[in-house]
Amino acid sequence: LRKATLDQRLAQRARILLDLDAALPPAKISERLGLSAPVVFKWRTRYQKHGIAGLSDLPRPGQPRKLTQKKVKEVLTLTTQKIPAEATHWSLRLMARYAGITVHQVREIWQGADLKPHRIENFKISNDPHFAEKVVDVVGLYMNPPENAVVLSVDEKTQIQALDRTQPQLPLRPGQIERRTHDYKRHGTASLYAAFDILTGQVMGRITQRHRAREFLEFMRQIERNTPPELDLHVILDNSSTHKTADVRAWLAKHPRITLHFTPTSASWLNAVERWFASLERRALYRGAFGSVQQLRQAIRQFIEAHNTHSAKPFRWTKSAEAILAKVEKAKMATSNFK
Secondary structure, eight states: OOOTTOOHHHHHHHHHHHHHHTTOOHHHHHHHHTOOHHHHHHHHHHHHHHGGGGGSOOOOOOSOOOOOHHHHHHHHHHHHHOOOTTSSSOOHHHHHHHHTSOHHHHHHHHHHHTOOTTOOOOOOOOOOTTHHHHHHHHHHHHHSOOTTEEEEEEEEEEEEEEEEESSOOBOOBTTBOOBOOSOEEEEEEEEEEEEEETTTOOEEEEEESSOSHHHHHHHHHHHHHTSOTTSEEEEEEOOOGGGSOHHHHHHHHTOTTEEEEEOOTTOGGGOTHHHHHHHHIIIIITTOOOSSHHHHHHHHHHHHHHIIIIIOOOOOOOSOHHHHHHHHHHHHHHHHTTO
């Protein structure tokens, strides 16, 4: 303790030993030196076993073991080509156990290769024999809209349920998120027809009780009445059978300014109004509680009005038809390799 150059860690341990030799209890020593009692017991034990040498720190393990390229390749192969017996996908701890490395090292390998085994996304490749020409047609309307015309993306969101919780929701407050019961009561359903104007972002809607060709035709009449008669109408639709009935074809024959453009089958992502439907679901329906179909209808109307007043903006499509077709062709080749 009288050495001026003594490491203070060794000085503290020496003070512990001197206080113990002076018959001070460990609790008193820990209080006097500002230490925890286990630290006092630790250095007493080390001194009893190894003497003065026991007061020095043990050798450090050094840097973590470096990963060889062989081990990195093994982890990547396991991740992309094997499935663990205990699960459907790899986790950090599971891979660390199989590969015999640390969790940190697995994380570094996955980050370097941009691998995320915990994530999964859905996809569907269209088998429409006219896929290419339909993509070119629809994307052409988005990227080069015809002059003196209105381009509308039209679809229907069917069977929207008026759900109410079995007990009142507990509101949001500091330190507590909003809470609701897991169960609910059904009060009926409604269907929504929507027409999204790609040039302005405005939405025209019609809420119906049923989803038939008759309701679709009424909505088309509504669209025809509410657009300037001197403009052509280009309407983008999916391949629902309600859009192709004899009554619909007969009505279209009497209104030659209206042209229907159909998206490929299993390609709803090509219909711009689907993005607006997603916004409707996320902002107005998912967390809503509706005691009746009438309340549901009112909430949908309010959302449409608020969107048209505050949120409407032109729709911008950036990916060309050629890029889409190339990506689909690449996906087909990828899936064929796994058959």
